[in-house]
Amino acid sequence: MTLSLLAPAKLNLCLKITGRRDDGYHLLQSLFQLLDAGDTLHFAVRNDARIVLHTPFDGVPSEDNLIVRAATALQRASDSKLGVDIHCDKRLPMGGGIGGGSSNAATTLLALNKLWQTGFNDDELSAIGLDLGADVPVFVRGRTAWAEGVGEELTPVEMPEEWFVVIHPGVSVSTREIFSHQELTRNSRPIRIAAFLEQGAGNDCENVVKSLYPEVKNALDWLNQFAPAQLTGTGSCLFARFADEASARDVFSSRPASYSGFVARGVNVSPSHTALNQI
Ligand SMILES: C[C@@](CO)(OP(=O)(O)O)[C@H](O)COP(=O)(O)OP(=O)(O)OC[C@H]1O[C@@H](n2ccc(N)nc2=O)[C@H](O)[C@@H]1O
């Protein structure tokens, strides 16, 4: 049996850091907006128990790849004797704050749960996913959502399905470096979802990222000429929203040559969930 699924990107439409847990992890509030763009993963079941990722990733050994780690975690949790061949059409930049690795992991859990018939529900898959990364559960649940805790307390939110220009400024930002920076705001006053929906909220990582990475500051200044621009996650990608596709594409096509990125539409339900529900 084979299956191909989109592993969608996300944007953090806001990112407030409201405290810190005893283990050092930061407590967040964020609106995770799913997008209709992402990587495509192709799965083919094997009758031996081998998990084989055929696509090489720069700087990520196969055993560290979140795709392989997710498949291995599901195999262990289920005692499945089946294996899988996996190919990935990688489009999302790594370390860009758009969740590519976490989305790849979640999509692998969803696909193999179906192909191996392991029968886990979303709560169980989310718990397996959380061990792989804080952003995995939102992709397992597949809903645009308000997140608290370290990202695992999720409340689905219906957002207008707007168009986004996502810019990658040509540098990657280490999440660890930002979260360990002395100047990072760690005591934002918690806000309510309703307040965010009414007036929006910024990204508490933005000032530190701009000070460490002038390329990110320059890209924000460039995009701000057209619409309010903001960092996603801990960067390095930034985004702005547009009412229609044509305006978004116009701005994207006028970008400086050193910037990459894409235009995508916000979606309330992950395309991989829509596809799985049709099988
Ligand atoms: C803040 C977000 C918002 O989406 O940033 P992006 O990674 O998307 O940019 C994520 O939740 C990031 O989660 P995740 O991507 O799983 O983080 P990891 O790479 O595991 O974290 C790297 C390091 O950052 C710190 N870290 C991460 C998440 C968190 N809530 N508090 C932290 O202090 C920890 O020191 C951790 O070891």
Ligand SMILES: Nc1ncnc2c1ncn2[C@@H]1O[C@H](COP(=O)(O)OP(=O)(O)O)[C@@H](O)[C@H]1O
């Ligand atoms: N399948 C994968 N896709 C992307 N990154 C991966 C993957 N597996 C492991 N990684 C590692 O996870 C890191 C974070 O990746 P990613 O989720 O793309 O960024 P971010 O958390 O900033 O959104 C990468 O820099 C890479 O080292």
